[in-house]
Amino acid sequence: MSAETVNNALLSVKDLAVTFHQDGKAIPAVKGVSFDINPGETVALVGESGSGKSVSALSVLKLLPYPAASHPSGEIIFKGRNLLNAGTRELRAVRGNDITMIFQEPMTSLNPLHTVERQITEILSLHQGVRKTEARGRVIELLKQVGIRNAESRVTAFPHELSGGQRQRVMIAMALANRPELLIADEPTTALDVTVQAQILELLAELKTRHKMAMLFITHDLGIVRKIADKVCVMTKGEIVEAGPTEAIFTDPQHPYTKHLLAAEPTGRPPKTEKAAKTVMEAKDVRVWFPIKKGFMRKVVDHVKAVDGISLELKSGQTLGVVGESGSGKTTLGLALMRLIRSEGEILFDGQRIDTRSFAEMKPLRSEMQVVFQDPYGSLSPRMSIAEIVGEGLKIHGAELSADQRDDRVAQALEEVGLDAGTRWRYPHEFSGGQRQRIAIARAMVLKPRFVMLDEPTSALDMSVQAQVVDLLRDLQRKHDLAYLFISHDLKVVRALANEVMVMRTGKVVEQGAAEDIFDRPKTAYTKALMAAAFDMETRPGGEMSE
């Protein structure tokens, strides 16, 4: 690195290390990371969870939980000042003014008790001394800039009145309020739907060129990196293993880890459609309406039509992918088919009506139909060991088995999903996200079901782990001739798994048919917009249902 580039750099991180102290042990999270950001440049820190990318970014503004965290070495030079040695007062002048941040969770990063106006005004008055009365015009201008429609009426809105995308836009407006020279974006689109993600990325790119702002972008999604970054730093286990211009990294990766990451997209073909296969699950005109009650007498005035007249047929060995944005009713549909919530309309499992059965009458069928949920952290009881979690269903559906036989079945199921059966006496918190999802799959598989509802089983996982889980699911399907109802907003995963696809929007089917047809020749504008957002991260007309 020549002396000249160092002088030009807006932010220069040199040999940064972060260590966390816990119970007298020192855990290094970041080990000697160096990178430069020039004015107007976007640098992406890419890595999987636990790679230290967020911790590195948070150290720039010293936002880590000190003194539990410490910096054994390193310098963070911003415009000639070392921020690591800066005092609190000096840092406060930089935070929110010269360097600003946007976070992953738009749901929790705004204060729920304050209006949008108040939150943005606070930043303006803090750093620029703008008086509250004068601030409103500036706030409206900022909201317009980040693409919030009806900005004049939205300034008085509370965060809960805004959608996830709008909240993220407000966060960006707050970050831009003082025209920062550097914006740190920590996974700003991870919690958003694909169409909203595309809009936010477009907005960030546009704002960057307009304000000549530098950006440090933290993400695990290589698609986003390719779209937005000038320079990429690939991080793993607290170290940058490869850095360089985006094009070079994508076309000619050097380090094996980079190659591994690039190869991590879910691949493989879904099962072939077989018309002759036996129908496992059939639904006719399924409706789930939640009543809206108003007034003193709690009269039903209207319904939230979460699922509004959906019919489907699922044959054994096949996968039906249900795609749609959040709020489209896809999970509700799955829960209704599993008879976990009340619904109207005929549901047939194996030719038998099940929509008229009570919860107790459903019990014998439960072992045939199983479910894997989205959040591998929430779907395993934290106070039960893995053996107990996986074996719980067997206690009900395998009452004739002895304790030893049950234990054997549990061990078998764990081996089948690629886990060491010897670890079954441990607790969920000792496993990584991917391992936990495997445990959740084992819990479903141990009962030898024929129909499995997969509710976004990969969306909480890292890219390379996602691919492994997709492979595992496909293997299990082939081996046991399983019928999958695969619910996801991630079209890449759906393409790798589903041979039939149903696109849902506000409880209704937009488009339904063979996967190749939907992916290669989408008919409706909405599906086209969804595809563009998912695969090219571009916005298209027709996809503005949610902002």
Add this chain to the structure above:
Amino acid sequence: MSTAFDMSEATAPTGRPKGWLSPMNKRRWSNFKANRRGYWSLWIFLVLFALSLCAELIANDKPIIASYNGEILFPVVVDYPEEKFGGFLAETNYRDPFIRDEIEANGWMIWPPIRYSFLTANSFIPHSAPTAPFWTMSREEYCSGYPQGVDDPDCNWHNLNWLGTDDQARDVMARMIYGFRISVLFGLALTFFSAIVGVASGAVQGFFGGWTDLLMQRFIEVWSSMPVLYVLLIIAAVLPPGFWVLLGIMLLFSWTAFVGVVRAEFLRARNFEYVNAARALGIGNTTIMYRHLLPNAMVATLTFLPFILSGSITTLTSLDFLGFGLPPGSPSLGEMIAQGKRNLQAPWLGLTAFFSISIMLSLLIFIGEATRDAFDPRKTFR
């Protein structure tokens, strides 16, 4: 697919977990120990409680073991009629010089260190009751009540009133030991039963929600706005007061303390994915509540317990003080305070009661603080 970069954490030793504590509980125990004050309070309290459980062996008006005519007797546990030793009463008074001499002439007796039970009156007090602790007087003075004065063999430290006597010449030390035991036992029983009722009711409300929750919540609001003391006075006038009657009456009102936390925990956790996953396995409501939801609520409940325990003890003490508590004659700290109030010239009564209650409650509060630390998720899941 290459798994070379799979961040596998499966490096810890495998096999069934060793020991009876799960790793999480081990961590909680070490958090508990880290609070030194609470840890030592727990040990002191346990030792005191264990000692008070053996109160009959420490302070009693009967020997622990006696040998009479070659026969080994256990007067502590067995009531021997006096005619066995040549007397005529239905129950033997071993402190009676006649019986004592008779037994000692034909065998031996092993006495507890304090030769008074909570009801035994000292018939050789130097002045009128209440008498001061012996160490406030000279030997001549405190032995003056005995027939042979200073030379009386009974004027020894076993028969001295270390903390004086109350207004019926009963040994304060003995009454304090028994009173401590009954207070703690009452508190434990009340806490235990109210926890069972309260947790069950909170669990049902939180789990089922809707109308069940609404109706029970309104009921609890009405119920807990009743003036407990008046109800107690009315019931105490109808039913003969006793340990179990009091426990029952107080249980009627104390269980509501647990409902709030448990209900909140169940409301929060009933929509967790693992609960949904359990439903999808076909597991019934009772099992889900017991196996998946109750452990969540137990943390909040356990943190609460020591404070409820000290609250129960205080309630019993105040009832005893007012005279609506345990039946007359029972060793009770509240009654001792009442005596102290009536006999301001005898400060040892009030002081003893005050110190035993305040030390007991402080110990429980310190233990409660340490328990709260131990279950603090920020410390457990750091």
